[in-house]
Amino acid sequence: MTRIPKAAFLIGALALAASACGSDDSSSSTTPAATGAATTAAPGGTSPGTTTGDAGTYPITVDAANGAVTLDAQPQRIVSLSPTATEMLFAIGAGDQVVAVDDQSNYPEEALAKSTTLSGYTPSAEAVSGYQPDLVVVADVTDGLDTQLATLDIPLWSGPAASDFGDVYTQIEQLGALTGHVAEAAALVGQMQADIEAATGGVVEREVPLTYYHELDNTLFSVTSNTFIGGVYGLFDLQNIADAVEGDTDYPQLSSEFIVSQNPDLIFLADADYGESAATVAARPGWSGLNAVTTGSIVPISADISSRWGPRVVDYVEDVGAAVAAYDAQVPAG
Amino acid sequence: MSKGAPVGHTWRWIAGALVVLAGAALVGLTFGPAGPPWYRVLLDLVDSLPGISVHAGIAPQQHDLIWQIRMPRVVLAALVGGALSMSGAAYQGVFRNPLVDPYLLGVAAGAGLGATLVYAARHGATSSWSVDPVVVAAFVGGLVAVALTYAAGTAFGIVRRSETLVLAGVAVVSFLTAIQTYVLQKNSQILRPVYSWILGQLVSATWGDVRLVLPYVTAAAVVLLLHGRLLDVLRVGDEEAASLGASVRRVRLTVVIAATVATAAVVSVSGLIGFVGIMVPHIVRLLAGGSYRRVLPLSLIGGAAFLILCDLAGRMVIRPAELPIGVVTAFLGAPFFLFVLHARTRRT
Numbered sequence: 001m002t003r004i005p006k007a008a009f010l011i012g013a014l015a016l017a018a019s020a021c022g023s024d025d026s027s028s029s030t031t032p033a034a035t036g037a038a039t040t041a042a043p044g045g046t047s048p049g050t051t052t053g054d055a056g057t058y059p060i061t062v063d064a065a066n067g068a069v070t071l072d073a074q075p076q077r078i079v080s081l082s083p084t085a086t087e088m089l090f091a092i093g094a095g096d097q098v099v100a101v102d103d104q105s106n107y108p109e110e111a112l113a114k115s116t117t118l119s120g121y122t123p124s125a126e127a128v129s130g131y132q133p134d135l136v137v138v139a140d141v142t143d144g145l146d147t148q149l150a151t152l153d154i155p156l157w158s159g160p161a162a163s164d165f166g167d168v169y170t171q172i173e174q175l176g177a178l179t180g181h182v183a184e185a186a187a188l189v190g191q192m193q194a195d196i197e198a199a200t201g202g203v204v205e206r207e208v209p210l211t212y213y214h215e216l217d218n219t220l221f222s223v224t225s226n227t228f229i230g231g232v233y234g235l236f237d238l239q240n241i242a243d244a245v246e247g248d249t250d251y252p253q254l255s256s257e258f259i260v261s262q263n264p265d266l267i268f269l270a271d272a273d274y275g276e277s278a279a280t281v282a283a284r285p286g287w288s289g290l291n292a293v294t295t296g297s298i299v300p301i302s303a304d305i306s307s308r309w310g311p312r313v314v315d316y317v318e319d320v321g322a323a324v325a326a327y328d329a330q331v332p333a334g
Numbered sequence: 335m336s337k338g339a340p341v342g343h344t345w346r347w348i349a350g351a352l353v354v355l356a357g358a359a360l361v362g363l364t365f366g367p368a369g370p371p372w373y374r375v376l377l378d379l380v381d382s383l384p385g386i387s388v389h390a391g392i393a394p395q396q397h398d399l400i401w402q403i404r405m406p407r408v409v410l411a412a413l414v415g416g417a418l419s420m421s422g423a424a425y426q427g428v429f430r431n432p433l434v435d436p437y438l439l440g441v442a443a444g445a446g447l448g449a450t451l452v453y454a455a456r457h458g459a460t461s462s463w464s465v466d467p468v469v470v471a472a473f474v475g476g477l478v479a480v481a482l483t484y485a486a487g488t489a490f491g492i493v494r495r496s497e498t499l500v501l502a503g504v505a506v507v508s509f510l511t512a513i514q515t516y517v518l519q520k521n522s523q524i525l526r527p528v529y530s531w532i533l534g535q536l537v538s539a540t541w542g543d544v545r546l547v548l549p550y551v552t553a554a555a556v557v558l559l560l561h562g563r564l565l566d567v568l569r570v571g572d573e574e575a576a577s578l579g580a581s582v583r584r585v586r587l588t589v590v591i592a593a594t595v596a597t598a599a600v601v602s603v604s605g606l607i608g609f610v611g612i613m614v615p616h617i618v619r620l621l622a623g624g625s626y627r628r629v630l631p632l633s634l635i636g637g638a639a640f641l642i643l644c645d646l647a648g649r650m651v652i653r654p655a656e657l658p659i660g661v662v663t664a665f666l667g668a669p670f671f672l673f674v675l676h677a678r679t680r681r682t
Contacts, residue, residue: 103655117655122530124537126403127654129395130368142527143466144538151402152395221522251522 062174066141066158074180075135075155079128081120082139085159086111087310088172089137091188094179100131107304107312125149135178162228162309165196172311188311195314199321200235206333209239210324212266213259213292214301218276220254227251228309229270232317236324238266260286265331266323267292270307272300295330299323344628351635355412358639362408362646363400367653370396402541410539410547411645411659412638414600415610417551419637421593422611423618423629424558427565428589429496436597436611439503439590440479443510445601448475450514450528454521468531469546469602476598480590482506496572496586533658534605536645543603554596555634561589562627569624607641609664613671614640620678640667 061070078098080086086105089098101111102120118127120138125148128136136149137157149156157178159171169189176185212233214223222242223229227250230240241262245252267290269276278298282288292298301319305312363379364372370392378390378400390397421436429438437443448471456467487502518525564585567575572582597611614637615629622628641659644666648657 117652119655121526122535122537122656122658124367124649124654124656126369126399126649127367127656129399129403130654142530142538143468144540144543147540147542148403148538151398153398247520249520249522253519253522 058180060177062157062177064157064174065160066146066156069155069157069178071135071155071178073134075133075178077131077133078135078137078179079118079131079133080105080137081118081123081128082137082159083107083120083304084139084308084310085137085157085171085175087308087312088159088175089179091311092172092176092179092181092184094175094181097179099133125152129154137175164228164231165313167228168192168309168313171309192311192314196235196317199314199318202321202325203236204328204333205237209237210265210327211239211241211262212268213241213254213262213264214268215271215276216251217271217274218280220256220259221251222254224250224252229306232313232320233268235317236320238320238324256284256286260290263291265291265295265297266327267298268301268320268323269298270301270303273303276300295327297323297327297330344625344631347622347628348631348635351632351639355635355639355642358642359408359412362411362642363404365646365650366399366404367649369399369404375400406541406544407536407539407645408642409544410603411536411641413544413547413551414536414604414607415614415641415644416634416638417547417554417596417600418607418611419614419618419633419640420555420558420630421597423615423626423633424561424565424589424593425611426615427568427626427629428586428593429500430569430571431496431500432616433612434500435608436593437606437608438500439483439594440506440510441476441594441597441601442606443507443514444479444482445472445476445598446528446532446606447479447510447514447517448472449531449602450517450524451475453524453528453531454517465546469543472602473598476601477594479506479510480594480598484587484590530658531605532660534607534660535656536604536659537649537656539603547599547603550599551596554592554599557592558589558596559630559634561585561592562625562630565589565626565630569626605660607660607663609660609667610637610641613663613667617671617674620674 058074059070059072061068074097076097078089078094079100080089080098081102083102083105086098086101087107089095090108090111095108095110098111098114100116100118101114102118102123103116104120105111105115116131118124121142123138123142123145125145128149129152133154135155135157137159138145139158140160141156141158146156157174159174162168162171169192172189173182173185176182176188214229214233216222223240224242224245225231225234225240230250233240241259241264242252242254244262245254245258267281269281277300278293278296281298282293287293299319301316305316360376360379364375369375370378370390374390374392374396377388378392378397380386381388381390418436422434425434425436425438426432449468452468452471483499483503483506486506487499518528567578568582568585570578575582601607615633618629618632618636622632641663644662645659647666648659648662651657651662
């Protein structure tokens with residue numbers, strides 16, 4: 001008796017679910033229109049910017065972290081799913097060639113105009129292809145993205161987290177070569193090297209090196225000297241208290257007791273954007289007598305800058321240099 | 335509930351469900367965050383039928399988008415949804431417990447640990463490998479976890495078999511989760527990819543994933559569908575079923591193995607998609623009655639349709655960004671489930 005209503009109900013209910021999805025789709029007709037608008041806007045935006053004289057020669061191949069990447073022509077529709085790569089592209093003058101950046105790319109300001117909700121962590125090849133890119137740049141190649149983009153003939157360049165400054169320079173130079181901004185890339189690398197040289201030039205040699213603690217979050221996760229971040233402090237001959245931790249991880253979780261017993265001279269707060277400060281650190285039980293607290297050597301570090309390996313790493317180096325200099329002024333060496 | 339439903343009507347139900355599945359697949363294929371307008375997709379699909387040639391008017395790249403990116407995603411969603419729902423129904427039958435899901439005996443915990451270990455151990459890209467090591471490790475991890483549960487449950491439990499098995503499952507899940515948490519804590523740089531994996535994803539689906547999963551799901555489906563009658567016998571209780579001539583132990587082992595293999599296979603490529611395995615069998619029971627000869631095939635088909643639609647929502651709602659599929663299944667599924675429950679209880 002009730003069978004027909006039941007069947008009707010099942011089909012009706014699923015149709016309801018389908019139409020709920022369908023109503024999203026009906027508005028998707030705006031997507032091609034929006035893309036079309038972007039297409040017409042692109043040539044106008046790029047043609048003056050790219051005639052800088054060093055547009056490079058194509059086809060060009062670079063040996064990237066994800067293998068050889070070959071471009072037959074200068075890319076004019078780059079999609080960046082890596083905040084670091086976004087900063088690099090804009091710094092070498094390729095910003096005009098970028099049509100879309102991921103939801104984490106927030107620097108420089110011009111990049112915000114190209115901000116989308118695309119995710120670099122769970123990228124959808126289909127969604128990316130909607131921007132009709134002629135080059136996609138990512139930090140890490142997530143599962144399947146490379147295969148999917150390959151089926152669509154969209155070139156993919158990967159620049160994973162740098163382990164030293166050499167990696168940073170290599171990635172900038174590769175992006176310069178791919179985008180036709182070889183000279184600007186070389187100039188940027190030269191400038192960064194000079195700035196870092198200048199920032200580290202005045203390091204005062206100490207018999208007992210200064211110690212530091214780099215805080216990732218308020219559950220006391222830190223980094224060892226093996227990381228890129230550790231390398232920045234290494235420029236100033238600082239000694240990392242987290243290096244004493246046994247284990248195979250470069251991102252160990254320390255205990256409050258351990259940090260207090262190590263009594264670091266400097267504390268760098270990469271969690272400053274999340275509410276930690278000199279005051280909150282000083283207020284932690286047992287921390288008020290730490291050398292870093294009594295000398296006021298607690299330095300907030302922008303999480304964006306310290307978690308990226310782009311051109312702004314120079315700012316990071318300079319911040320650390322200023323903190324070391326301030327400490328030296330208070331507690332002279334020797 | 336209508337235990338003795340005439341078998342003849344089962345075929346009508348299956349036919350109706352297949353129509354729904356076909357509709358869901360068509361909708362899933364037609365809409366996406368990019369690509370050609372929907373009618374051109376339909377034309378392209380018609381064009382692909384043998385003996386029919388129409389001009390779809392889409393570029394080769396868009397053709398590839400539909401056939402190489404969207405199609406495998408829809409097919410994989412169907413396989414994952416069908417396998418999880420059918421396995422959930424089978425587990426519920428074996429354990430005579432409606433709140434059981436296919437992750438009960440540790441498949442998810444084992445798969446999660448396997449995947450986590452690979453993420454922690456690997457350096458650099460492994461995408462050039464013929465099979466993703468994460469998939470293999472998750473599959474093996476899922477099977478090993480259930481084997482552990484079974485070994486522990488049978489070693490200690492003599493009298494109330496299904497209860498001891500469930501308790502052993504609780505212990506194994508906690509144990510494996512503890513190891514996983516330890517590994518994650520030691521390798522905090524992999525938190526993000528592991529978190530994404532746990533939430534589940536169909537976004538990276540390729541035909542390779544489909545080929546990998548299809549044999550296991552097919553084999554498990556055949557075995558489980560053949561056990562529908564025996565699961566109906568089990569519903570009356572172990573002792574009673576034994577007195578009716580069923581080998582309770584063998585039925586339970588066979589069904590658990592088949593359901594586990596299917597679940598482990600799909601979880602290894604899709605991550606841990608929750609809720610489907612509990613909800614779909616229940617909706618089927620509410621609509622079509624409790625006989626496993628009906629619940630199992632309808633869960634397979636209905637689960638496939640449900641996950642295709644959830645995945646469609648996942649890629650459309652905040653496009654071009656993706657909602658994790660696990661979020662969609664629970665967010666859409668839970669209210670829908672309550673709605674069905676409400677409508678059903680009011681009628682009776």
